[in-house]
Amino acid sequence: xxxxxxxxxxxxxxxxxxxxxxxxxxxxxxxxxxxxxxxxxxxxxxxxxxxxxxxxxxxxxxxxxxxxxxxxxxxxxxxxxxxxxxxxxxxxxxxxxxxxxxxxxxxxxx
Amino acid sequence: xxxxxxxxxxxxxxxxxxxxxxxxxxxxxxxxxxxxxxxxxxxxxxxxxxxxxxxxxxxxxxxxxxxxxxxxxxxxxxxxxxxxxxxxxxxxxxxxxxxxxxxxxxxxxxxx
Numbered sequence: 426x427x428x429x430x431x432x433x434x435x436x437x438x439x440x441x442x443x444x445x446x447x448x449x450x451x452x453x454x455x456x457x458x459x460x461x462x463x464x465x466x467x468x469x470x471x472x473x474x475x476x477x478x479x480x481x482x483x484x485x486x487x488x489x490x491x492x493x494x495x496x497x498x499x500x501x502x503x504x505x506x507x508x509x510x511x512x513x514x515x516x517x518x519x520x521x522x523x524x525x526x527x528x529x530x531x532x533x534x535x
Numbered sequence: 536x537x538x539x540x541x542x543x544x545x546x547x548x549x550x551x552x553x554x555x556x557x558x559x560x561x562x563x564x565x566x567x568x569x570x571x572x573x574x575x576x577x578x579x580x581x582x583x584x585x586x587x588x589x590x591x592x593x594x595x596x597x598x599x600x601x602x603x604x605x606x607x608x609x610x611x612x613x614x615x616x617x618x619x620x621x622x623x624x625x626x627x628x629x630x631x632x633x634x635x636x637x638x639x640x641x642x643x644x645x646x647x
Contacts, residue, residue, distance in 0.1 A: 431577075469636075469638045470638070471637065512578070521583065521591060522591050523580065527575070
């Protein structure tokens with residue numbers, strides 16, 4: 426069965442303390458992996474798409490990387506405004522739908 | 536560019552009642568999705584439209600949920616009758632090409 430698992434479920438950091446969020450997937454064939462950010466009371470907001478192992482994308486303090494089994498979202502010197510839930514989703518071969526992980530709730534303390 | 540519009544933002548109903556949600560996607564987006572997000576979980580796809588046609592509704596509880604997309608634009612999602620476990624946020628999303636989805640703010644449904 427195709428699965429997407431994110432870890433940790435929750436992460437609390439001090440402002441400026443860099444860390445990484447993990448998204449591991451067990452799918453029959455990956456067509457693409459997406460990262461979204463979700464603020465409380467709002468819909469997910471698109472961040473990145475990764476298509477092949479070794480690919481990297483960057484946006485401000487965030488960098489997403491992809492291997493054959495997992496993706497990491499690295500956050501460098503985070504600020505309180507980076508606090509949100511980060512969702513990972515995959516598209517698998519033969520399907521046309523996004524399958525989401527359960528998310529990582531990130532809190533950055535000032 | 537206007538985003539995906541959803542209404543209402545919040546709805547409280549009693550179990551066994553019916554409820555409907557409305558979604559207006561971004562202009563020109565052919566693909567429209569309805570997701571259910573239970574508190575603390577990731578979104579789960581309920582139904583996906585490509586223009587007027589249904590692409591995937593494998594996880595839609597068809598005995599109580601229904602959805603339609605009129606003229607390939609607006610869409611409505613209906614629940615009848617509602618159960619307590621239907622309490623969730625219902626997210627509508629649209630995309631200009633498959634998969635890169637833009638989400639609305641969602642409708643928070645509470646069934647009591």
